Amino acid sequence: AVAVTPDGQQIISGSDDGTIRIWDRQNGTEQTTLTGHTRTVLAVAVTPDGQQIISGSGDGTIRIWDRQNGTEQTTLTGHTRTVLAVAVTPDGQQIISGSGDGTIRIWDRQNGTEQTTLTGHTDWVRAVAVTPDG
Template sequence: MASFKPTKIPVVQQLGEKVTEDTRYWKSFKTTVQVKEFGAITKIDFSPLPPHNYAVTASTRVQVYGPHSQEPQRSFTRFKSTAYGGTFRGDGQLLVTGSEEGLIRLFDVNGRVSLRQYNGHNKAVRVTSFLSDGFHIVSGSDDLTCRVWDVSTAQELFRFSDHTDYIRALAPSTRNPDLFITGSYDHTVRVYDVRQEKCVMSMDHGQPVESVLVYPSDGLIVSTAVALPAVAPPDCY
């Protein structure tokens, strides 16, 4: 009988993980922290100034969190129905929101009560923002209009009614305080110029537009949309 020869498994020396700038960067992150809200989150917006607190709009409230805290620093709850689109001003001191009831509210991030209330829309205001000068607010609504408001007087300055379906996306120009972009379920993206009091450009996305973004250079616009399912042709007999 032949003698048994065991298999020799070579032992390979294990090398330590190669340390690079990339691995050091990812290891600097801490474990994930989960913060539970009371309803569907419609928007998260970061303050442009340090310490870069962020506002979470969900259900009937807007809550402001610090970067290292799981508890809200401020909670704005004066909404009778769903709140939408909480957005910081460029100086991080003011916050504007829309609502299901068609009202726009302005808050001081260091306070608790509403500073201003803007009345005029007759359906839900889904998107709100400040123009880049910080003195004007722009809003988009399910009543098919987008409007420009004066921050201090709460007066409606301009109303645009070019869209033929719900307005669900809004982005102000970062360089020009007179320009802003809207996106709608009518499949179009429109550029408005307050100086000319009209839409100066319209683009067909081909699907219901959910979000728009303006590049910091103002040279490019990005839009995203809901892809509608293809409709099968009817059967022929």
């Protein structure tokens, strides 16, 4: 999984080793390693303001991280299988996730509550996207 910060200065990557790494785009050096997921990190996104990193994992969780200090702020639970995709709305208020449980879930980013669950898929949801107008 890979994402680029809104300012274009950092690359965020997720790995099979369960870590998220923050890289300096200019010189390629690793700046920070985020640990907390217990399985593969399959999805990463950065909030529009660049302050938080969102990650989804084979452990079934979505985690919200402070980009500046690398601390985990919140863990979102509700999916019953691997989280394969995450996206953030342009206003930064909602997180969208897709999972191996066949659901798409919409979360309130500020308080971590699940707002909506979209059902109907009979297999894995591997990608999610948000329109520019949210």
